[in-house]
Amino acid sequence: MDAVNRRKSQRRATARDVARRVGVHASTVSRVLNPATRDVISDEIARRVTRAAAALGYRLDPFASGLRTHRSRMVGVLVPDIANPVYTTMVGSIQEVARKHGLRLMLHATGADPEDELEMVRDLKHRFVDGLILASLHLTDAHANELRRAAAPVVLIGRPPKGTPTDTVRAYSRKGAAEAVRHLHAAARRRIGFVNGPQHTAPGSARRLGYLDGLRTCGLPRDETLLEVAEDFMIEPGRRAAERLLARVRPRPDALLCANDLLAVGALSALRDAGLDVPADVALVGMDNTPLAEVTWPRLTSVDLGSAERARLAAELLLKRIEHPARRPRVVGADPRLVVRESCGAAA
Amino acid sequence: MDAVNRRKSQRRATARDVARRVGVHASTVSRVLNPATRDVISDEIARRVTRAAAALGYRLDPFASGLRTHRSRMVGVLVPDIANPVYTTMVGSIQEVARKHGLRLMLHATGADPEDELEMVRDLKHRFVDGLILASLHLTDAHANELRRAAAPVVLIGRPPKGTPTDTVRAYSRKGAAEAVRHLHAAARRRIGFVNGPQHTAPGSARRLGYLDGLRTCGLPRDETLLEVAEDFMIEPGRRAAERLLARVRPRPDALLCANDLLAVGALSALRDAGLDVPADVALVGMDNTPLAEVTWPRLTSVDLGSAERARLAAELLLKRIEHPARRPRVVGADPRLVVRESCGAAA
DNA sequence: TTGTAAGCGTTATCAC
DNA sequence: GTGATAACGCTTACAA
Numbered sequence: 137m138d139a140v141n142r143r144k145s146q147r148r149a150t151a152r153d154v155a156r157r158v159g160v161h162a163s164t165v166s167r168v169l170n171p172a173t174r175d176v177i178s179d180e181i182a183r184r185v186t187r188a189a190a191a192l193g194y195r196l197d198p199f200a201s202g203l204r205t206h207r208s209r210m211v212g213v214l215v216p217d218i219a220n221p222v223y224t225t226m227v228g229s230i231q232e233v234a235r236k237h238g239l240r241l242m243l244h245a246t247g248a249d250p251e252d253e254l255e256m257v258r259d260l261k262h263r264f265v266d267g268l269i270l271a272s273l274h275l276t277d278a279h280a281n282e283l284r285r286a287a288a289p290v291v292l293i294g295r296p297p298k299g300t301p302t303d304t305v306r307a308y309s310r311k312g313a314a315e316a317v318r319h320l321h322a323a324a325r326r327r328i329g330f331v332n333g334p335q336h337t338a339p340g341s342a343r344r345l346g347y348l349d350g351l352r353t354c355g356l357p358r359d360e361t362l363l364e365v366a367e368d369f370m371i372e373p374g375r376r377a378a379e380r381l382l383a384r385v386r387p388r389p390d391a392l393l394c395a396n397d398l399l400a401v402g403a404l405s406a407l408r409d410a411g412l413d414v415p416a417d418v419a420l421v422g423m424d425n426t427p428l429a430e431v432t433w434p435r436l437t438s439v440d441l442g443s444a445e446r447a448r449l450a451a452e453l454l455l456k457r458i459e460h461p462a463r464r465p466r467v468v469g470a471d472p473r474l475v476v477r478e479s480c481g482a483a484a
Numbered sequence: 485m486d487a488v489n490r491r492k493s494q495r496r497a498t499a500r501d502v503a504r505r506v507g508v509h510a511s512t513v514s515r516v517l518n519p520a521t522r523d524v525i526s527d528e529i530a531r532r533v534t535r536a537a538a539a540l541g542y543r544l545d546p547f548a549s550g551l552r553t554h555r556s557r558m559v560g561v562l563v564p565d566i567a568n569p570v571y572t573t574m575v576g577s578i579q580e581v582a583r584k585h586g587l588r589l590m591l592h593a594t595g596a597d598p599e600d601e602l603e604m605v606r607d608l609k610h611r612f613v614d615g616l617i618l619a620s621l622h623l624t625d626a627h628a629n630e631l632r633r634a635a636a637p638v639v640l641i642g643r644p645p646k647g648t649p650t651d652t653v654r655a656y657s658r659k660g661a662a663e664a665v666r667h668l669h670a671a672a673r674r675r676i677g678f679v680n681g682p683q684h685t686a687p688g689s690a691r692r693l694g695y696l697d698g699l700r701t702c703g704l705p706r707d708e709t710l711l712e713v714a715e716d717f718m719i720e721p722g723r724r725a726a727e728r729l730l731a732r733v734r735p736r737p738d739a740l741l742c743a744n745d746l747l748a749v750g751a752l753s754a755l756r757d758a759g760l761d762v763p764a765d766v767a768l769v770g771m772d773n774t775p776l777a778e779v780t781w782p783r784l785t786s787v788d789l790g791s792a793e794r795a796r797l798a799a800e801l802l803l804k805r806i807e808h809p810a811r812r813p814r815v816v817g818a819d820p821r822l823v824v825r826e827s828c829g830a831a832a
Numbered sequence: 833t834t835g836t837a838a839g840c841g842t843t844a845t846c847a848c
Numbered sequence: 849g850t851g852a853t854a855a856c857g858c859t860t861a862c863a864a
Contacts, residue, residue, distance in 0.1 A: 148635070150857060161835050166859060173860090178833060198612045199550035200857035203840045206547070210590070210611070218576050219775070221567075228566050231593055240611055242558070243591040245579060263558070263588055264546045287496070371778070401779050408781070427567070430719070431749050433756070433781040498841060509851045514843055521843095526849060548841035551856050 149192035157188045165189070169196065202264060210240045211454060212265040214256055216248035216273055220369070220398060221426035223271065226293070226447035230269060233451035239266070248273050257282045257290065267454045269293065269447075273337040273369075275300070289457040291450045295338035303453040304467045305446045309339055309423065310346035312439040312472030313393065316421045317350020319437075319474055320391040323481075325419055329362045329389035331377045331399050333369035340365075343395045343423065361385050366399055374402025382410050390418060391480070397422035397429055400436055404479075419480035434478035442470030497540040505536045513537070517544065550612060558588045559802060560613035562604055564596035564621055568717070568746060569774035571619065574641070574795035578617060581799035587614070596621050605630045605638065615802045617641065617795075621685040621717075623648070637805040639798045643686035651801040652815045653794045657687055657771065658694035660787040660820030661741065664769045665698020667785075667822055668739045671829075673767055677710045677737035679725045679747050681717035688713075691743045691771065709733050714747055722750025730758050738766060739828070745770035745777055748784055752827075767828035782826035790818030 151165040158165075160181060167173040168185040177185075188194075202208050211234055215223040223245075231241055242265055246252040253272055257279070268286075271293035272279070280300040283290055291303045320328050330347045333340045344363070351358055364381040366373035374394060382388060392407075394400035400422030407418055414420050414434055422429060425440035449468050457463070499513040506513075508529060515521040516533040525533075536542075550556050561578055563571040571593075579589055590613055594600040601620055605627070616634075619641035620627070628648040631638055639651045668676050678695045681688045692711070699706055712729040714721035722742060730736060740755075742748035748770030755766055762768050762782055770777060773788035797816050805811070 148857095152857080162857085163836080163859075164834060166857095167834085170859085176833070181834085195607075197551070197857050199547050199554070199556075200840090201859080202547035203545070203551055203842090203857080204859045206840090208547075208612075218572055218579075219569075221569075224566055224572055227591070228593065231566075231591075241591050243575070243579075243589050245576065259543075264556075371775075427719075428779060431776060431779055496841095499843095500841080510841085511843070511852080512850060514841095515850085518843080524849065529849085545841050548856090549843080551841080551858090552843045554856090 148197070149189075149194040150197070151194070153192055154185060154188045154194050157192065158184045160185065165194075207266050208264040209238060210242050210265045211451075212242045212244065212256065212263070212268040214244050214246055214253060214268065214270045214272070216246055216271065218243070218245040220396075221428055222396070222424045222443050225426065225443050226271060226450075229444040229447035230451045233448055233455070237455055239455075246272075250274060250276060250278070254278060254282050257286055267291070267458050269450050269454055271450075273334075273339060275338065289454060289461065291454045291457065293446060293450050295342070301465050303450075303457055303465050305450045305453065306467060306469035307339075307441040307443075307446060308469055308472050309439070309441055310342040310349065312423060312441055312474070313343045313346025313395075314350040314353065315472060315474050316393050316423070316437075316439050317347060317356075318354055319476070320393065320419055320421065320480060321350070321354040321356065323391075323419060325391035326356065327362065327385075327387060327389040328356065328391045328393060329364070329381050329385065331374060331381065331392055331394040331403050332363065332365050333373075333395045333399060334367070335365055337369075339369070339395065347393060362389060366402075369396050369398055371398050371402040371405075374399030375406045376402070378403035378406035379410075382406065382412075388412075388418075391420070392418055393421045393423075395423055397424045397426045397436060397438055400438070400479075401428060401432060404432055404436070414479055415481045421474075421480055425475050429475070429477065432479070434481075437477045437480040438475055440473045440475050442472070445470040496545070497537075497542040498545070499542070501540055502533060502536045502542050505540065506532045508533065555614050556612040557586060558590050558613045559799075560590045560592065560604065560611065560616040562592050562594055562601060562616065562618045562620070564594055564619065566591070566593040568744075569776055570744070570772045570791045573774065573791050574619060574798075577792040577795035578799045581796055581803070585803055587803075594620075598622060598624060598626070602626060602630050605634055615639070615806050617798050617802055619798075621682075621687060623686065637802060637809065639802045639805065641794060641798050643690070649813050651798075651805055651813050653798045653801065654815060654817035655687075655789040655791075655794060656817055656820050657787070657789055658690040658697065660771060660789055660822075661691045661694025661743075662698040662701065663820060663822050664741050664771070664785075664787050665695055665704075666702055667824070668741065668767055668769065668828060669698070669702040669704065671739075671767060673739035674704065675710065675733075675735060675737040676704065676739045676741060677712070677729055677733065679722060679729065679740055679742040679751050680711065680713050681721075681743045681747060682715070683713055685717075687717070687743065695741060710737060714750075717744050717746055719746050719750040719753075722747030723754045724750070726751035726754035727757075730754065730760075736760075736766075739768070740766055741769045742771065744772045745774045745784060745786055748786070748827075749776060749780060752780055752784070762827055763829045769822075769828055773823050777823070777825065780827070782829075785825045785828040786823055788821045788823050790820070793818040 267289040275296040366377035422438040425438040429436035429438040503510040615637040623644040714725035770786040773786040777784035
């Protein structure tokens with residue numbers, strides 16, 4: 137590197153530096169480098185500008201650019217818990233779409249804290265994202281209010297209060313849970329227990345209803361003692377809930393539906409500790425069909441709620457919304473699909 | 485909301501708006517809201533400014549602020565693969581530290597593509613992060629070069645070329661792998677196989693050396709046929725590698741060390757398909773001690789390489805580096821620790 | 833097709 | 849302790 141270049145590299149090259157080198161004005165540089173206006177410029181100048189920019193290692197200053205355009209080419213992603221594979225899947229899926237469009241991800245795990253979620257929505261513009269994907273277990277009126285005055289487009293993954301005028305991606309988990317129950321019934325299970333997560337959450341309430349739907353359509357009696365609620369949608373709470381259920385219910389259940397795969401993994405371990413065989417004694421079904429379902433033994437039958445697909449849809453909705461801020465809000469979803477594995481084979 | 489407020493809310497409130505309301509100058513507003521200069525201002529004015537700002541819903545414009553200060557209060561996090569629980573853990577751990585300091589995360593999964601990693605380093609300032617944590621499987625001279633001219637501080641998680649003047653967090657996985665072999669030897673295993681990931685990567689080469697170290701210190705013969713390389717550090721490649729190993733090696737191994745937990749999960753399934761019992765026929769040990777190790781059956785003995793701890797250290801190094809750009813680069817690490825679970829109990 | 837010039841909203845540096 | 853002013857680097861009417 138010679139002395140001149142060294143001096144130049146003390147500070148980042150600006151559009152002016154590039155312009156000076158080519159003998160044009162900075163605005164011309166801007167026009168060349170901006171795809172929308174590039175074709176306005178003569179090929180000859182464009183080429184020289186491009187070359188000079190490369191030679192100087194010129195990079196657009198995102199702060200200055202953003203100050204003018206109020207765009208950052210970043211999207212925010214809020215998930216309750218990055219350790220839950222269902223959200224990991226979603227983040228991966230969103231990144232895939234975002235990347236194709238030259239957008240980057242700002243990730244934030246909220247720990248399912250509604251206050252944290254709200255603050256992020258308020259903070260939207262503050263942290264300069266062009267849009268936000270918010271996956272939440274529990275969308276309240278407070279969310280809906282905050283969304284109304286949001287500084288950038290938001291897409292929800294979850295179940296917002298009725299009438300929230302925001303693009304939304306739904307999971308039809310009620311339907312999925314019902315299907316799982318019917319599958320267990322078809323496999324000759326008659327005492328089907330349910331390990332749910334917190335019931336004030338959207339998934340908790342929907343999956344509970346689905347479980348009850350399933351019992352009803354199979355003509356099985358509703359038995360409240362067969363339903364147990366874990367403190368959280370996680371492994372250890374799932375284990376403890378299953379333990380409580382097993383300690384309490386007589387005759388013991390011959391099947392357990394769990395409201396997600398993490399709960400099912402916990403339940404599996406409780407069943408094992410109780411000396412019960414899966415599936416011979418107790419069939420087991422999870423929900424979300426995360427990669428975990430392939431890893432347990434026996435492998436876990438699980439209701440696929442299309443998380444990857446839903447995340448992709450959310451990202452695409454967001455991109456469309458960023459382009460057309462005024463278009464009517466859409467609600468889309470992905471159909472559930474039962475993926476049968478060894479954990480609910482034939483009864484002993 | 486009355487007409488005046490409604491009109492105001494057409495556009496975001498600026499520092500000027502707040503200033504006008506209080507009857508001071510915009511620079512005063514800036515001074516009040518900036519912690520570093522707040523104590524310069526009289527309490528009375530400060531209070532009124534704070535109140536007015538709240539009333540108007542004033543938020544600092546990050547673009548304008550960044551244009552002046554060149555700080556965004558965001559850190560970039562680059563990981564090879566967000567689906568690998570070891571990186572999920574790291575991201576969670578980094579977020580914890582970042583959050584305490586009011587920083588947000590920009591996440592990018594590179595798919596272990598070196599070109600993608602390099603581009604992100606170049607793009608550092610472009611995407612306005614104040615610093616970057618780069619976890620890479622394979623840091624090359626190209627990385628070192630790019631880092632030399634990086635526009636913001638970088639902390640590496642991995643093994644850079646000798647003499648790279650960059651803060652680095654190391655895993656002592658060579659030592660960890662050796663310990664695992666010694667543990668298996670102590671458990672009376674004498675045919676210890678090794679399922680490695682790609683050997684041109686830093687973990688691949690270190691863990692291979694550790695495996696060989698372990699054999700040597702146990703006085704076990706080095707037998708190349710006991711070593712098999714998977715195409716990637718993932719479950720399916722692990723399964724296939726274990727299948728190849730089992731098909732080839734006679735007498736069959738009585739233990740398998742796998743270079744990470746994902747490979748071990750794949751190997752477990754291959755062992756099962758071969759009708760072999762774990763641990764009675766073959767003991768199994770993974771590395772990284774991810775949450776997966778608790779989920780398999782039997783649960784997986786695994787070498788804890790302190791991923792959460794290392795990520796925390798990386799975040800802290802980065803924060804210190806951002807404050808003191810000139811301080812000497814540090815190299816830190818976390819000691820490995822074998823976590824024994826059912827997958828390597830006594831031989832049959 | 834290109835140059836000119838006016839800002840975007842903040843903050844550093846002077847003044848007072 | 850507070851005000852005035854300029855500048856950060858870019859974009860975009862508008863002028864030429």
